[in-house]
Amino acid sequence: MAVIFQLFIVYILLLLLSFAAPALHPILYTTLFLLTAVYVLFTFLVPFATSVLSLVEKVPVPYTTLLVVSAGLYYMGELLALQMKDEGYGAFARLFQTVMKIVILTLWFPSIKQLIETIHALIPW
Secondary structure (H helix, E strand, O other): OHHHHHHHHHHHHHHHHHHHOOOOHHHHHHHHHHHHHHHHHHHHHHHHHHHHHHHOOOOOOOOHHHHHHHHHHHHHHHHHHHHHHHOOOHHHHHHHHHHHHHHHHHHHHHHHHHHHHHHHHHOOO
């Protein structure tokens, strides 16, 4: 509940800055957005991810950590790309989304390699 109030205060601060210093508003908006995003990431998303991982650690699926990390990276990538699109950098946002997807695929490469080797061993040639 306190974080919602803090986000509302940041919103009011941004509204005041948009009237007081309209030329500086885009850079102040982006700076406050990034600071707030990092704050929310370390206040809520990281503890949430560790809670989810502790809940599913007894599940025999070895990919739960990869799924949680991939979902978190994808969410942060989408959030930052949306911020870039709002500021008028749509092409840069698209590039950022593509790079984030490649990073997620890179995390999955060892598991994919192991799966392909297992399937390859089962197929009679």
